[in-house]
Amino acid sequence: xxxxxxxxxxxxxISGQLVTTSSFAVNDMEGGPAVRQLNFQPPVTAIASDIYQxxxxxMVICVVIFLAVFxxxxxxxxxxxxxxxxxxxxxHESTTVEIAWTVVPFIIVILMxxxxxxxxxxxxxxxxxxxxxxxxxxxxxxxxxxxxxxxEGIAYYSALATPRDQIHEGATKGDNYLIEVDNPLxxxxxxxxxxxxxxxxxIHAWGVPALGVKQDAIPxxxxxxxxxxxxxxxxxxxxxxxxxKEHAFMPIVVNVLSEADYxxxxxxKKKGSSAGAEDAxxxxxxxxxxxxxxxxxxxxxxxxxxxxxxxxxxxxxxLDGSKVVNGPKGDQIAMLLNGKNAMPAWKTLxxxxxxxxxxxxxxxxxxxxxxxxxxxxxxxxxxx
Amino acid sequence: xxxxxxxxxxxxxxxxxxxxxxxxWLFATNHKDIGTLYLWxxxxxxxxxxxxxxxxxxxxxxxxxxxxxxxxxxxxxTMHGLIMVFGAIMPAFVGFANWMIPLQIxxxxxxxxxxxxxxFWLLPPAAILLVGSFLVPGGATAAGWTLYAPxxxxxxxxxxxxxxxxxxxxxxxxxxxxxxxxxILNMRAPxxxxxxxxxxxxxxxxxxxxxxxVMPVLAGAITMTLTxxxxxxxxxxxxxxxxxxxxxxxxxxxxxxxxxxxILPAFGIVSQIIPAFARKPLFGYxxxxxxxxxxxxxxxxxxxxxxxxxxxxxxxxxxxxxxxMLIAVPTGVKVFxxxxxxxxxxxxxxxxxxxxxxxxxxxxxxGFTGLxxxxxxxxxxxxxTYYVVAHFHYVLVAGSLFSLFAGFYYxxxxxxxxxxxxxxxxxxxxxxxxxxxxxxxxxxxxxxxxMPRRYxxxxxxxxxxxxxxxxxxxxxxxxxxxxxxxxxLPAIRGGExxxxxxxxxxxxLEWTIPSPAPFHTFEVPPTVK
Numbered sequence: 001x002x003x004x005x006x007x008x009x010x011x012x013x014i015s016g017q018l019v020t021t022s023s024f025a026v027n028d029m030e031g032g033p034a035v036r037q038l039n040f041q042p043p044v045t046a047i048a049s050d051i052y053q054x055x056x057x058x059m060v061i062c063v064v065i066f067l068a069v070f071x072x073x074x075x076x077x078x079x080x081x082x083x084x085x086x087x088x089x090x091x092h093e094s095t096t097v098e099i100a101w102t103v104v105p106f107i108i109v110i111l112m113x114x115x116x117x118x119x120x121x122x123x124x125x126x127x128x129x130x131x132x133x134x135x136x137x138x139x140x141x142x143x144x145x146x147x148x149x150x151x152e153g154i155a156y157y158s159a160l161a162t163p164r165d166q167i168h169e170g171a172t173k174g175d176n177y178l179i180e181v182d183n184p185l186x187x188x189x190x191x192x193x194x195x196x197x198x199x200x201x202x203i204h205a206w207g208v209p210a211l212g213v214k215q216d217a218i219p220x221x222x223x224x225x226x227x228x229x230x231x232x233x234x235x236x237x238x239x240x241x242x243x244x245k246e247h248a249f250m251p252i253v254v255n256v257l258s259e260a261d262y263x264x265x266x267x268x269k270k271k272g273s274s275a276g277a278e279d280a281x282x283x284x285x286x287x288x289x290x291x292x293x294x295x296x297x298x299x300x301x302x303x304x305x306x307x308x309x310x311x312x313x314x315x316x317x318x319l320d321g322s323k324v325v326n327g328p329k330g331d332q333i334a335m336l337l338n339g340k341n342a343m344p345a346w347k348t349l350x351x352x353x354x355x356x357x358x359x360x361x362x363x364x365x366x367x368x369x370x371x372x373x374x375x376x377x378x379x380x381x382x383x384x
Numbered sequence: 385x386x387x388x389x390x391x392x393x394x395x396x397x398x399x400x401x402x403x404x405x406x407x408x409w410l411f412a413t414n415h416k417d418i419g420t421l422y423l424w425x426x427x428x429x430x431x432x433x434x435x436x437x438x439x440x441x442x443x444x445x446x447x448x449x450x451x452x453x454x455x456x457x458x459x460x461x462t463m464h465g466l467i468m469v470f471g472a473i474m475p476a477f478v479g480f481a482n483w484m485i486p487l488q489i490x491x492x493x494x495x496x497x498x499x500x501x502x503x504f505w506l507l508p509p510a511a512i513l514l515v516g517s518f519l520v521p522g523g524a525t526a527a528g529w530t531l532y533a534p535x536x537x538x539x540x541x542x543x544x545x546x547x548x549x550x551x552x553x554x555x556x557x558x559x560x561x562x563x564x565x566x567x568i569l570n571m572r573a574p575x576x577x578x579x580x581x582x583x584x585x586x587x588x589x590x591x592x593x594x595x596x597x598v599m600p601v602l603a604g605a606i607t608m609t610l611t612x613x614x615x616x617x618x619x620x621x622x623x624x625x626x627x628x629x630x631x632x633x634x635x636x637x638x639x640x641x642x643x644x645x646x647i648l649p650a651f652g653i654v655s656q657i658i659p660a661f662a663r664k665p666l667f668g669y670x671x672x673x674x675x676x677x678x679x680x681x682x683x684x685x686x687x688x689x690x691x692x693x694x695x696x697x698x699x700x701x702x703x704x705x706x707x708x709m710l711i712a713v714p715t716g717v718k719v720f721x722x723x724x725x726x727x728x729x730x731x732x733x734x735x736x737x738x739x740x741x742x743x744x745x746x747x748x749x750x751g752f753t754g755l756x757x758x759x760x761x762x763x764x765x766x767x768x769t770y771y772v773v774a775h776f777h778y779v780l781v782a783g784s785l786f787s788l789f790a791g792f793y794y795x796x797x798x799x800x801x802x803x804x805x806x807x808x809x810x811x812x813x814x815x816x817x818x819x820x821x822x823x824x825x826x827x828x829x830x831x832x833x834x835m836p837r838r839y840x841x842x843x844x845x846x847x848x849x850x851x852x853x854x855x856x857x858x859x860x861x862x863x864x865x866x867x868x869x870x871x872x873l874p875a876i877r878g879g880e881x882x883x884x885x886x887x888x889x890x891x892x893l894e895w896t897i898p899s900p901a902p903f904h905t906f907e908v909p910p911t912v913k
Contacts, residue, residue, distance in 0.1 A: 033835070034845060036849065051762055054761055080730065109712060121702075167841060203534070207834075209765060212761075245454040
């Protein structure tokens, strides 16, 4: 008994030390979780606000019932003890009481269900949206397509932007660790945004707590949900359905802009894409290809093939010194377009992105491939 | 089935020749031996599943990936769930059923003694298949214990091993349930009508029907997964005309009754212990039977509350919300009945009663979070977050596991013939209760704040509560190691001799036989007044 007490004290002491000396002077995440947050994130839509209040109502009712019921139980534990000489009564049934404590909870449950019903119906009404955006879950990032409304035609991928050394090598973590992306979803404030979800491979889920939305993204099917943000700002969410090894590494960031800022963003985006940045006929310099390739690699390849290019022995091949990377270009282009076993087909990347990342791998680490440059036109030709 | 034995002398001679050594166990047909086998098996599985949980909590102690690759982390979460559900909790309750049902109804053994042997011995090979899947290329399945399609299609051969293991365990459960139903309906001692039967038998009767109804449904779901993986079917593959969400419907049609399968016997155990230690009859016996039956029936119509974010029509969301909230009513009735049993009793708080009252307190907390999750809009925010993880650990650990501990302390003296050490039992209770809450209470906050489940890594803002949970988890694990070495093993080897009825408030036929229970009991059925 004495040893057990000492062991417990030791555990308490160590835990106290560990918690207080945690090396993270991290701040609340803007639009995301706060440090040691106790409740839902502050709502920025009417629906999220309704949910917040529903939960508060439920908590109040549950706490009241809890205190009442366990007040009675603890009173009984204290007073109705053999050691105090209390003699046992002999009653053992009462139909009246059984009916009472069936009917009263039943009524309470109905009272809880009424406000909830209103919110369920409201959450399901995706009609008359101002802008419709398709969110496609893929292993392991999101793709956004603006399919209706202001911004129609804009499309891009959104992948985790946290540097891998923060994840794997214990580098100091930023405040937005694990919930930051290269290309956030951008929407205007006070407009009804309908999000249509689907997936390319397995089930994912698109969820942003501050907006009060979550919807499964199911391959081969479309589902939808909606939100209307009432405050300009940045809001962060996650993939909420187990989707494989990088499930924790495909976050969601939504930038809610004022109408004017949104219009500017749309104009910029459209100008950018039509200026031929993705023009397959444009020949880029080696430096341009390498720079772009590095970015593509960091967003798409590093999860399996690692920063070092050494892969994971037994699971993911090394690119550093790889025969495919150092050999004929055509083989590597085919590998990226068609995939092989665990390696997915990267057809969804643009010709320029594929050309750039192939070039990058051929000139990086210890690789000095003979054929060390690939242009977008070659990738386009190989797709046929 | 009442037999009058005119020659007790002959019967005694015939039974002198029961096997000893390894044959006694491999060829066991005695319900007590088979019960013991199930209990040891489930405890070994509990420790195995527990080690996996400690791996999870060690990785999640701090943000960043320090110990495991994320694909292995997903194996840990999946296997922790599968081992605990199918290897620890379910077989443990079957072990209690085997030991106690014949004793409580005054039967000499279970109806089908050899099938009983087969039911148990299917489990070790299944466990080897399941745990062994860690060692094959690709490792164990990493699709979550729910094995959703189409992620399940991407898994390696470990997934197929898991599927076969679950088929085997399912067959074991179905046979065991047939045995239990037949025994209870046909072999009660004369005078023991159904409404005089102990509550533990009632809850197992109902649970056995649930098992027979839903285990085949799980078998269907995992077989369709197997054929999708290897035989070119497209049940859950949209490209071939199938529907991934159909998997979820089939799985959860099994899955929801499954969680009631894991809690109803717990209700039965607690319904035996509280009256014994309050020295007062169970309040509202008939009501308790009806409430348990209502819970079982309702459990069939609520499955899609696990699927609120899959995109079902609004009418379905409303229906499943209402049906789920309705289950709170009979469950509440049971909680009130237990408290009414305690009320104005003459209570003492030996370890079985500590665990039973602890169960009442902490299971009900899990019940409240379940009610909150039943509210669809709130569930949308909490789906796949740590709030759900907190909820089901409250009801499964503080619910099912605590009731199993309570039952061990209560009936253990009957099994072993020795009293366990009371101070150590109390220490085990308090250590378990405190470390359990330290582990799982902070998870409510993590879920509210939006931390998703099945995540190998998390945003740095979630660090503090994760650290606390990890520390609690190691404490909880240590408490169970303490339980094994300081309580269970000593209580088997020796100690204060247990009386026939060590608990003065206990009622039931099991207390009319010696402790330890003789190899054969109730060869002549007793008459119950």
